[in-house]
Amino acid sequence: MSLPRRFAAKIVGQAIALFARFITAVRADWRGIEPVNKQRVYFANHVSNADMPMIWSCMPPSIRRDVRPVAAADYWLKNKLRAFVGPEVFNCVLVDRRPEARDENNDPMQNILDALDDGSSLIIFPEGNRNMTTDPLLPFKSGLFNMGKARPDVDLVPTWIANVTEIMPKGEVIPLPLICTVTFGTPIHVDDDETKDAFLERASNALVSLAPRQEDRL
Amino acid sequence: MTSTDSDIISLFLGVCGLMLLLTLFGEVLSARGGEGNPVVETFKTRVRSWWGMVILFTLALIAGKVGIIVLFAFASFAALREFLTLTNKRQADHLALALGFFVVLPLQYLFVGLDWQALYTVFIPVYAFLMLPVVSALRGNPDRFLIRVAETQWALMIAVFCMSHVPALLMIDVAGYPADRGVLLIAFLIMVVQFGDLLDFFFGRRIGKTRIIPNLSSKTWEGMACGVASAALIGGLLAWMTPFGIGGAMAMAALASTAGMFGNLVFAAIKADRGIKDWSHLIPGQGGFTDQLDSVIFAAPIFYHVTHLIWA
Numbered sequence: 447m448s449l450p451r452r453f454a455a456k457i458v459g460q461a462i463a464l465f466a467r468f469i470t471a472v473r474a475d476w477r478g479i480e481p482v483n484k485q486r487v488y489f490a491n492h493v494s495n496a497d498m499p500m501i502w503s504c505m506p507p508s509i510r511r512d513v514r515p516v517a518a519a520d521y522w523l524k525n526k527l528r529a530f531v532g533p534e535v536f537n538c539v540l541v542d543r544r545p546e547a548r549d550e551n552n553d554p555m556q557n558i559l560d561a562l563d564d565g566s567s568l569i570i571f572p573e574g575n576r577n578m579t580t581d582p583l584l585p586f587k588s589g590l591f592n593m594g595k596a597r598p599d600v601d602l603v604p605t606w607i608a609n610v611t612e613i614m615p616k617g618e619v620i621p622l623p624l625i626c627t628v629t630f631g632t633p634i635h636v637d638d639d640e641t642k643d644a645f646l647e648r649a650s651n652a653l654v655s656l657a658p659r660q661e662d663r664l
Numbered sequence: 665m666t667s668t669d670s671d672i673i674s675l676f677l678g679v680c681g682l683m684l685l686l687t688l689f690g691e692v693l694s695a696r697g698g699e700g701n702p703v704v705e706t707f708k709t710r711v712r713s714w715w716g717m718v719i720l721f722t723l724a725l726i727a728g729k730v731g732i733i734v735l736f737a738f739a740s741f742a743a744l745r746e747f748l749t750l751t752n753k754r755q756a757d758h759l760a761l762a763l764g765f766f767v768v769l770p771l772q773y774l775f776v777g778l779d780w781q782a783l784y785t786v787f788i789p790v791y792a793f794l795m796l797p798v799v800s801a802l803r804g805n806p807d808r809f810l811i812r813v814a815e816t817q818w819a820l821m822i823a824v825f826c827m828s829h830v831p832a833l834l835m836i837d838v839a840g841y842p843a844d845r846g847v848l849l850i851a852f853l854i855m856v857v858q859f860g861d862l863l864d865f866f867f868g869r870r871i872g873k874t875r876i877i878p879n880l881s882s883k884t885w886e887g888m889a890c891g892v893a894s895a896a897l898i899g900g901l902l903a904w905m906t907p908f909g910i911g912g913a914m915a916m917a918a919l920a921s922t923a924g925m926f927g928n929l930v931f932a933a934i935k936a937d938r939g940i941k942d943w944s945h946l947i948p949g950q951g952g953f954t955d956q957l958d959s960v961i962f963a964a965p966i967f968y969h970v971t972h973l974i975w976a
Contacts, residue, residue, distance in 0.1 A: 471745065473945055615755045620762040623741070625749040625944055 455534040459510075462535070466503035470613055470626040474504040477656070478632030479603055483508045485567050486633065489590055490605040491583055491653060492571035496614050496621070497607050501569055502536060504628045514539050514561055515569040539568065555592055562597050569605075572649070578616065582654050586646040594636035594645065601633035602649065606656035629656045668844045672725065675851060675905070679718055686711045703869055710862065713956060721854075725847055729834055730777070732847065736831045737773040742953040743961070744769065744823035746943040751815035756803035760796040761816065768792045769824050776828050779835045788825040793817055822961055823954070829964040830854070836968070838975045841907035848905040849971075852913075853920055855902065856895045857963050860921030861928070864891025881932040888925050895921035907975050919970065920963040927962025931955075 466472050474481065490501055498515045505513060519540040522532030532538045539561045541554035561568060570593075573584040594602055606629045614621045634652055636645050690708040693701075724731035748761060768788065775784035797813040833853065834846035868887025876883050899917020903910040931954065935941065942951030954961075 471742075471944065471946060609749065612753060615758055618755070618758050620758075620766070622748075622758065622761050623745050623765055625745060 451530075451534065455530070458531065459535045462499055463503040463510075466500055466626075469621060469623045470500070470609075471623075472500050472504045472626045472628065475627055475629040477629055479601070479630050481506050481509065483512060483567075484601065485512075485562070485565060486601045486603045487562075487567065487590075487593060488513070488569045488603045488605040488630070489572050489649065489653065490569065490607055491577065491657075492573050492575070493577050493607075494610045494614050494616070495576075496610050497571070498536070498569060500607055500610060500626055501605060501628055509567070512565065513537075513567040513569060516541060516558060516561075516571075518543050520544070539566075543574075555589065555596075558589070558593060559596055562593070562600060568593075572646075576616075582657060583650055586650055588642055588646070590649055591636060591642045591645050594634075598635060602635060603633050604631040604649065604653040604656055605629070606631070606653060608658055627658070631656045666842075666844070668842060668848070671845075671848060671905070675848065676722060679855075683711065683715055683718060687715075706865075714858070717854075717956075721851070732834060732850065733773055733777045733831045736827055737769065739953055739957060740769055740773070740824045740827045741765070742946060743827060743943075743957065744819055746946075746952045746954045747819040747823050748816070749944070750938045750940070751819060752808055752812050753816070754805050754807060754812060756805035757800045757812055757816065759803065760799040760813075763796060763799060764792070764816065764820055764824075768796075768820060772824050772828050773831070776832050776835065781832075781835065784828065784832065788820050792820055796820075826961045826965050827957070829968040830960065832968055833964075833971070836971055836976055838907040838971075841975075845905075845907075849907075852899070852902055852905045852917075853963065853967050854960055856899045856917035857920050857924040857959050859898050860891045860895030860917075860924065861959055862891075863894040864888055864925060867891060867894075877929060877932070880936055881929055883925065883929060883932075891925065892918050892921045908971075912974075916967065916970065920967045921959075923966045924959025924963040927959050930962070931958040 479486070488501065490497060498517065502510060502513070502515065515536050515538050517532060517536075517538040517540060519542045522528050522538060522540055533540060539557055541557055542552060543554075558568065558570075570590065572586040572590040574587040574589075575584065577584050590602065593600070608627045608629070609624055610626060612622065613624050613626060631652055634649060640648075690704065690711055693704045693707070720735060724735040727734075744765065748764075753761065772784060772787055775787060796816060800809070800813055800816075830850055830853065833849045836846065836849070837843065864883065864887045866887075867890035868882065868884045871890070872882075872884030872887040874885045875881070876885055876888065896914040896918040900910050900914040902917075903913035906913045906916070908916055935943070943954040944952030946952050
């Protein structure tokens, strides 16, 4: 990346964080971890395209510098603007979701593990797609388990992002300035003899348990 | 320099001196072993956020009328955001809510700024009240419809309509009271209400026995009576800022402080219903804008109307 482009990416990143803070007063609740720069995989629920920028914006700059969201290549390479924002501003690890695109040089899990071996932290959405249902979470894909198995030392941090569906429901144009809270829970790891399904269920429960209680609203 | 300017400067110096005394008092309490005592800590965080309010208010004052109006427009925005985060809503309300934030709120403050009194006193209670439910209804989801529109309207009334009556005090025309003294009237309202709250808190801890609403709020009748009486005394001392005269200023201060304290109880009931302690975390250690301003919000329209009825 050339110097002016890096500078532009930095400015755009600051502007996005500032905008997110002004509109939604996005707030981090560090319930299970300290806000320090330690290698982690933040796995979050996914309801809107605004999720990733929200989590990114509420992190302190020292964490943000080394965190890389894992994102879909087909979305972030669609046009020049996205190709600038995704890979350069957010420093995304782009993965190609199409099975037919997979070959020796393009294995999504390998790209992710390479990023971890570089020392980066990751933000991933283990549901794979945006959740448009009324269930709190879709079933997790196996990626989280594979990561936890391959790099057992890395903390897997459940990250619940609340309110984004109301701030920006699908199909609406104007975001509502409601307060968005991102809750970071206690890290989990894959146990030695744990099966994939058992782990994914445990991870999913750890994430849902961070959701604010809903019964106070009708 | 006009007499208003010199009054503003002496008020500013007086407030800064008082804040310094309060800050020192907090430090003395900590040094005397109050460190970690929740009452002392609450007192100190309140003093700290008041410093912030004094500085912001002074900056707005220097910028003039527009500065004051913009300051309260932003306070309304923050309070409305805290309120609507907790209300019932469906996607069908999205446009109505966006209109509330981005059209109703700026228009209300524009009308206040232009001094169109006939409009800013009815815009939200009549036009927003009738139109926003239409926008929601057109989107077609009847689920909990009445609850949704009622909560949205309540949020707008409290966070925008009531709050905008603070800067509307700039516009009141009282015979023999120069128009540029309106800022002093705003300072009077905020000071008597906030000091009333502080002294209510202080006396409530010392001599409070009978809780007004047990299980909901720690406010006591004894604390409240002392708070209102202190607010009236402070109002008498600050009578030079107002067109009311000493007796009138004491009565207005007591009225505003009483309204504010009952407002506090109403907000305590709302917070208990939604299972929260504070409206948000925007003011560190202190909760949200709504927590800080709830009593002023309740007192402002009453203070405005009584001033209008009796003195204008």
